[in-house]
Amino acid sequence: QVQLVESGGGLVQAGGSLRVSCVASRYTISRSFMGWFRQAPGSEREGVGSIDRDGSTRYADSVKGRFTISRDNAKNTLYLQMNSLKPEDTAMYYCAAAPYGGSWYNHLSESTYTYWGQGTQVTVSS
Numbered sequence: 001q002v003q004l005v006e007s008g009g010g011l012v013q014a015g016g017s018l019r020v021s022c023v024a025s026r027y028t029i030s031r032s033f034m035g036w037f038r039q040a041p042g043s044e045r046e047g048v049g050s051i052d053r054d055g056s057t058r059y060a061d062s063v064k065g066r067f068t069i070s071r072d073n074a075k076n077t078l079y080l081q082m083n084s085l086k087p088e089d090t091a092m093y094y095c096a097a098a099p100y101g102g103s104w105y106n107h108l109s110e111s112t113y114t115y116w117g118q119g120t121q122v123t124v125s126s
Contacts, residue, residue, distance in 0.1 A: 002027045002115045004095050009120030016085050020120050022078040022095030027115065030073040033101035035113055036080045038091035038122075045094070047108025048080065058107050063089075085124045092119040 004027070008020040022034075036048040049059035051069045059067060068081040078095050096113035098105065105112040 002097070004097060004115055004117035006093060006095055006117045006120035009093060009122045011123045011125060012085055014085060014087055014124055014126050016124075017081070017083045018085065018122060019079055019081045020093050020122065022080075022117055024076050024078070024097070027076075027097060029071055029076055029078050029097065033098040033105070033107070033112070034069075034071070034078050035096045035098065035101075035107060036067075036069060036078075037094045037096055037110070038089075039094070039119075040088075040091040043091075045110060047110075048093070050107035051078070052103060056103070060108055082122070085122075087124045087126045090122060090124045092121050094119045 003025040006022050012018045035050040037045050038048055039045040049069050051057045057069045066084045070079045095117045097115040098113045101112045
């Protein structure tokens with residue numbers, strides 16, 4: 001079955017940077033609409049951003065200008081580069097795949113996505 005595995009989370013000071021990764025198995029991310037989500041304790045899961053099959057990216061207003069989604073097709077890996085981190089960015093970060101998703105879907109909606117990773121924890125200290 002499809003498997004998405006996130007890694008790279010950790011503790012970082014406010015203003016710092018961190019890159020989290022998502023490696024896909026039995027799934028080609030370059031041929032899929034992919035997204036990043038996050039969930040803070042006691043909060044609902046929220047969309048961070050997405051990357052389409054053509055490489056186009058979109059972001060939630062809360063992270064726009066600070067976060068960048070990219071992929072390495074050769075490694076079948078999705079990335080989320082997080083810069084200028086804030087304490088409010090503290091959350092479990094999840095990658096997600098939408099086999100039939102696209103720009104016509106709400107890229108920040110959980111319902112758009114079919115497959116999910118287990119998450120990687122990002123903690124930003126003040």
